[in-house]
Amino acid sequence: MSSTAAAPDQPPRPVRFGILGCASIARKLARAMLLAPGAAVAAVGSRSEEKARLFAADTGLDAARLHGTYEALLDDPDVDVVYIPLPTSLHVRWATAAAARGKHILLEKPTALCAADLDAILAACDAAGVQFMDSTMWMHHPRTTKMREIVDAKDAIGDIKVINSVFSFRADEDFLQNDIRVKPDLDALGALGDVGWYCIRAILWAVDYELPKTVIALREPVKNRAGVLLACGATLYWADGKTATFSCSFLTNLTMDITLVGTNGTLHVTDFVIPYEEKSAEFSVASKSNFAKLHIGWDPLPSKHVVTTELPQEALMVEELARLVKNIRDAGGKPEGKWPAITRKTQVVLDAVKTSIDKGSDPVEIAS
Amino acid sequence: MSSTAAAPDQPPRPVRFGILGCASIARKLARAMLLAPGAAVAAVGSRSEEKARLFAADTGLDAARLHGTYEALLDDPDVDVVYIPLPTSLHVRWATAAAARGKHILLEKPTALCAADLDAILAACDAAGVQFMDSTMWMHHPRTTKMREIVDAKDAIGDIKVINSVFSFRADEDFLQNDIRVKPDLDALGALGDVGWYCIRAILWAVDYELPKTVIALREPVKNRAGVLLACGATLYWADGKTATFSCSFLTNLTMDITLVGTNGTLHVTDFVIPYEEKSAEFSVASKSNFAKLHIGWDPLPSKHVVTTELPQEALMVEELARLVKNIRDAGGKPEGKWPAITRKTQVVLDAVKTSIDKGSDPVEIAS
Numbered sequence: 001m002s003s004t005a006a007a008p009d010q011p012p013r014p015v016r017f018g019i020l021g022c023a024s025i026a027r028k029l030a031r032a033m034l035l036a037p038g039a040a041v042a043a044v045g046s047r048s049e050e051k052a053r054l055f056a057a058d059t060g061l062d063a064a065r066l067h068g069t070y071e072a073l074l075d076d077p078d079v080d081v082v083y084i085p086l087p088t089s090l091h092v093r094w095a096t097a098a099a100a101r102g103k104h105i106l107l108e109k110p111t112a113l114c115a116a117d118l119d120a121i122l123a124a125c126d127a128a129g130v131q132f133m134d135s136t137m138w139m140h141h142p143r144t145t146k147m148r149e150i151v152d153a154k155d156a157i158g159d160i161k162v163i164n165s166v167f168s169f170r171a172d173e174d175f176l177q178n179d180i181r182v183k184p185d186l187d188a189l190g191a192l193g194d195v196g197w198y199c200i201r202a203i204l205w206a207v208d209y210e211l212p213k214t215v216i217a218l219r220e221p222v223k224n225r226a227g228v229l230l231a232c233g234a235t236l237y238w239a240d241g242k243t244a245t246f247s248c249s250f251l252t253n254l255t256m257d258i259t260l261v262g263t264n265g266t267l268h269v270t271d272f273v274i275p276y277e278e279k280s281a282e283f284s285v286a287s288k289s290n291f292a293k294l295h296i297g298w299d300p301l302p303s304k305h306v307v308t309t310e311l312p313q314e315a316l317m318v319e320e321l322a323r324l325v326k327n328i329r330d331a332g333g334k335p336e337g338k339w340p341a342i343t344r345k346t347q348v349v350l351d352a353v354k355t356s357i358d359k360g361s362d363p364v365e366i367a368s
Numbered sequence: 369m370s371s372t373a374a375a376p377d378q379p380p381r382p383v384r385f386g387i388l389g390c391a392s393i394a395r396k397l398a399r400a401m402l403l404a405p406g407a408a409v410a411a412v413g414s415r416s417e418e419k420a421r422l423f424a425a426d427t428g429l430d431a432a433r434l435h436g437t438y439e440a441l442l443d444d445p446d447v448d449v450v451y452i453p454l455p456t457s458l459h460v461r462w463a464t465a466a467a468a469r470g471k472h473i474l475l476e477k478p479t480a481l482c483a484a485d486l487d488a489i490l491a492a493c494d495a496a497g498v499q500f501m502d503s504t505m506w507m508h509h510p511r512t513t514k515m516r517e518i519v520d521a522k523d524a525i526g527d528i529k530v531i532n533s534v535f536s537f538r539a540d541e542d543f544l545q546n547d548i549r550v551k552p553d554l555d556a557l558g559a560l561g562d563v564g565w566y567c568i569r570a571i572l573w574a575v576d577y578e579l580p581k582t583v584i585a586l587r588e589p590v591k592n593r594a595g596v597l598l599a600c601g602a603t604l605y606w607a608d609g610k611t612a613t614f615s616c617s618f619l620t621n622l623t624m625d626i627t628l629v630g631t632n633g634t635l636h637v638t639d640f641v642i643p644y645e646e647k648s649a650e651f652s653v654a655s656k657s658n659f660a661k662l663h664i665g666w667d668p669l670p671s672k673h674v675v676t677t678e679l680p681q682e683a684l685m686v687e688e689l690a691r692l693v694k695n696i697r698d699a700g701g702k703p704e705g706k707w708p709a710i711t712r713k714t715q716v717v718l719d720a721v722k723t724s725i726d727k728g729s730d731p732v733e734i735a736s
């Protein structure tokens with residue numbers, strides 16, 4: 001994918017990732033970095049070299065350098081990009097430190113506890129001229145591209161008026177007691193940050209990232225004893241009358257829905273975050289649907305779209321980030337502003353939902 | 369289906385329907401009455417005998433008696449049940465008149481402009497000892513029975529926490545100018561009464577008709593110049609934390625969704641009001657869904673359920689009503705109270721949504 005030719009006497013130099021912390025999700029990303037063309041894993045950093053060693057051995061990263069501190073990984077000159085799957089409360093510290101050392105950044109979601117924190121990270125990236133991307137994998141699936149094309153073409157869906165999104169999974173007792181995502185000092189946004197992030201992103205994606213005007217949280221969010229959200233939702237309103245509602249939860253069965261209802265058509269996808277299967281993903285579109293004669297059926301029927309992919313979406317994400325970094329590193333290119341821009345909009349809406357929750361479902365206006 | 373044996377020397381006497389008014393939807397019901405075992409069409413009444421004649425000829429009701437006034441149909445001694453597809457504003461007058469003449473009633477939805485009006489109809493039915501049923505056809509599809517079994521069994525879905533429902537169709541310019549459903553003097557509830565009725569019924573069905581505690585309309589409903597709703601929605605809250613959101617509209621593509629998200633499973637149906645095809649209908653259930661290893665897919669995958677039916681849902685509705693009426697007429701049975709009870713709950717919630725809309729989306733409490 002790179003447009004930069006390597007010198008004739010050496011193979012193209014891959015973009016080298018450093019993994020900062022051995023979170024569970026990092027295993028999936030390690031596999032993605034091994035699969036993605038143009039990428040390699042240069043190093044793993046953990047709070048002890050032993051933990052880094054175990055992680056590298058488990059994930060097949062035999063060639064990776066091991067670091068026993070996060071600082072050492074950031075100082076590793078062989079690392080181009082730092083992948084940060086740390087608890088959200090540590091993001092500002094380590095993402096700004098990485099940017100200050102000239103590292104490009106792949107940051108797990110939620111990217112920050114609030115938009116002001118994210119702004120500190122993005123400012124550090126700007127100052128250093130490094131690429132920023134959040135790790136919202138489904139953005140990179142070719143199904144998402146196909147859905148985007150259909151939505152953008154306008155004819156099949158028309159003007160979107162109603163959006164529904166749900167992302168939930170049923171956490172077990174161990175998760176609800178011990179996972180970082182239920183701890184106020186680690187991931188204080190709880191289910192809103194973890195699963196709600198995807199719903200908000202899906203909604204913004206559907207409207208081509210136009211911010212809503214008003215956000216009103218659903219009433220009676222569920223919190224744990226420490227006040228961390230386990231289930232919540234919100235309705236978002238746009239100036240032109242579009243409306244979106246989402247629900248996110250750690251307490252209900254695995255569900256990953258986006259429903260878009262437009263003037264001309266309706267799009268359904270029920271596994272948007274992680275497709276049911278890795279190499280093939282579906283969605284359905286009902287377009288210009290009418291009642292059959294006597295209203296005894298539909299005419300035409302909805303159509304099913306199947307999109308196949310050789311590489312999983314997370315490897316496509318890594319490949320895309322490697323392409324952008326290579327362009328900066330090897331060809332004097334500039335960071336792509338699209339990725340931090342949509343991260344920031346997601347975080348701004350997330351902030352508004354949190355504020356509305358904290359105010360007992362009062363409406364929160366978002367400045368345009 | 370009848371448990372009453374006919375006298376040995378004569379065939380069982382069908383339950384005879386009279387059709388009061390020649391609305392478009394009545395054509396579908398006429399067909400259903402011809403298809404339904406145990407039912408027959410005795411008469412058609414319209415504002416002129418000529419209209420009744422044209423309707424009967426068009427719908428194959430060759431044996432039906434024709435009446436040039438509504439009163440004449442109600443006075444027809446051969447009519448057991450009156451089907452009333454008149455504009456909602458006429459329901460109280462004609463439904464109470466029919467009941468007063470001892471006729472059983474199949475009433476189109478929305479059944480009334482408000483719960484107080486419906487109560488007048490139900491009181492008349494009670495006083496006369498006649499059966500009341502609203503014409504919400506999907507209730508009678510065997511798919512609905514199958515979904516009910518799965519929900520009631522609790523294991524597959526668990527406790528339902530989130531419900532989403534959408535029903536919309538894209539009305540053409542002629543409809544938006546001339547249909548009775550956009551006229552304040554005929555069907556003042558507009559889209560809320562016509563399509564929102566089904567969403568509210570679906571939500572109540574999902575929770576086994578437990579009334580919500582609080583109803584809050586979505587903001588910025590769309591109205592026509594006469595103030596009739598063209599698009600709106602609401603969120604419903606129950607005391608135990610269940611939440612439901614629905615959207616209904618005349619302005620977006622044909623969409624008929626119910627999504628139930630429970631602690632154990634998720635149910636999706638995307639054609640709940642009128643199945644895509646008449647003889648076979650589907651829904652999907654994801655139950656105890658987990659992430660596959662490394663979160664690269666789902667395990668187990670959702671399962672698709674297919675339910676076939678020889679008779680369309682509207683004929684099954686007519687058959688069920690005929691069975692109830694036959695039991696009263698021929699065997700001294702009592703009216704089945706389930707049907708008016710769920711009609712009333714639907715209307716009570718619809719009232720609350722309308723009140724919330726009229727109050728700018730203020731919360732409206734429903735007395736339990």
